[in-house]
Amino acid sequence: MSKLKNTKLFGLFFVLAMALSGCGKPYLSVLRPAGEVAQEQFNLMMLAVYIMIVVIIVVVIIFILAVFKFRRGKVGENFMPKQVSGNHKLEIIWTAFPILLLLILAIPTVTLTFKLADTKAMDKVDEKGKNKEMIVNVTANQYWWEFEYPNQQIVTSQDLVVPTDTKVYFRLHAADVKHSFWIPAVGGKMDTNVDNINKFYLIFDSKKAKDADNVFYGKCAELCGPSHALMDFKVKAMDKADFDTWVKDMQGVKKAVAATSDSAKEGEKVFKQSCIGCHAVTPTGKGAKGPNLTTFGERTRIAGVLEHNEENLKKWIKDPDSIKPGNKMTGQYKVSDSDIDALAAYLMERKVEN
Ligand code: HEC
Ligand SMILES: [Cu+2]
Structure with a gap:
């Protein structure tokens, strides 16, 4: 019996270890943020984690103190603890403290939410009707991705090519059913809907991109059909000069490149x-x-x-x-x-x- 239990326990740890070994990859991990947006989201998450740790520690200490200090064997059969119902001091403490913690969490959360939702720049145009921002229109399809660059007038599929250290604005849309656009290491995720266009921006850090060999992994994060788990894309993050060269190369292809062999x-x-x-x-x-x-x-x-x-x-x-x-x-x-x-x-x- 206990042998079987041990095997089961070992099996569980093995599976967990295998699952965890998938974490921490620089091209895929939320825990290794590779851009400003991902970093800010990560910081927010860590703030929440730290607050939770503080709360857990306080609660556990009080719990352990209570367990040891007020053991029946120690205080006797008929011990009656001090009654605190209606105690103003205590009530103020346990009302004010959680409110304070929630404020510490809420203020940066709301501020960041508004900051990350600011996509006004992508709708601005100059006198010539031109927009200067780096914009990509994403269309999610069962089970592939299309990336259109409206300002450059080019289209790619499956491979999203972006310049590093630049704000890249996204317009997200779905052609068939709801999907969700997610580049774990760089930020997101955001739904791609059929009925409306969602907008946000990401920044791809050049140094972090180097650590990831300039390729990040993207995923669909909304169950969309039998091949949902296979709806992956790649993000090629290159510096501005390389990106411009790539755009020129693409724009140069007016008709299909001739077959040679x-x-x-x-x-x-x-x-x-x-x-x-x-x-x-x-x-x-x-x-x-x-x-x-x-x-x-x-x-x-x-x-x-x-x-x-x-x-x-x-x-x-x-x-x-x-x-x-x-x-x-x-x-x-x-x-x-x-x-x-x-x-x-x-x-x-x-x-x-x-
Ligand atoms: C009815 C439309 C249709 C026709 C006809 C079609 N395809 Fe496709 N093809 C698709 C779709 C949709 C996908 C994306 C599949 C997915 O990833 O879910 C695809 C994907 C592909 C891919 C993978 C693309 C990538 O980005 O990696 C290749 C290669 C391909 N097709 C080649 C062909 C060839 C060769 C033919 C002709 C013999 C062909 N297709 C005919 C619709 C079509
Ligand atoms: Cu999907």
């Missing part, structure tokens, strides 16, 4: 027949039924989850449902195995960075 040329033909209805291969294709594939060859993941290589790509095209159950690409085209080889060659050549 024979296999890729073959793939292009198949792609134009079977895939182009849902997938754009130029960076202006917004609102298509599937992710924009202009930069597909530069991704670190396929469909947000698979490691990025040709073999996995073929697996995805052959049977996407085995990878992301319930996705909206399954069953929408018919291609042979040789078509798939050619398509993979074509898609691996989709790159804009020189």
Whole structure:
């Protein structure tokens, strides 16, 4: 019996340890804030934790004192403690102290809430009707993400590219059902709704980005269907100069980058027949039924989850449902195995960075 209990206990600790080992990664952890917004949210959380610790310590001390001081064996069978009902001093203390603690918590919480909700700058325009802020319009789809840069007039999918040490404003929207946009290390989360647009901003710290190899992980944080847990995206955080170069490269792609190898040329033909209805291969294709594939060859993941290589790509095209159950690409085209080889060659050549 006790052996079984031990095994169970050990098992529980093992599982907890495994779960905890997922924490603390610089590209994913709320506990390692990688920007001003995340840092402020973290500080607020720690303030609440410290207050709770103080309350717990006070309560536990009083409890232990009571247990030891007023043991029946010590004070006798008929001991009657001092009666304090209606004691003004005590009542003032236990009313004022919690109010004080709540104030210490409430003032920074309300202040920060208003500060982080201040997105006025993203709606301001100059005489030419132009906005100077860094803005990204996010559209969440089952089970992929689209990122549109209205001021730069480009679109990406799955990979959010942002400049570091800059306020990046987001307009959040969902195309089908409710999702939630979350970059754990940098801030959020905020719902993406179908009926309205939610706005907020984040700041990506350049030093912290270096610790994370310039790639943060993003997640959907609202249960949205069978593949919800696989609705991941990546955030490439680069310094302002690199970001500007990337934008120029993207804007330079006016028509689909030409296929070079024979296999890729073959793939292009198949792609134009079977895939182009849902997938754009130029960076202006917004609102298509599937992710924009202009930069597909530069991704670190396929469909947000698979490691990025040709073999996995073929697996995805052959049977996407085995990878992301319930996705909206399954069953929408018919291609042979040789078509798939050619398509993979074509898609691996989709790159804009020189
Ligand atoms: C009905 C529209 C539709 C058609 C047709 C379609 N796809 Fe897709 N495709 C999607 C959707 C939706 C996704 C996103 C799936 C997900 O992640 O949930 C997707 C995802 C992908 C991805 C992963 C993209 C990424 O960002 O990592 C690749 C690659 C892809 N499709 C290739 C193809 C190829 C090749 C064809 C043609 C044989 C094709 N698709 C036809 C809708 C379509
Ligand atoms: Cu989702």
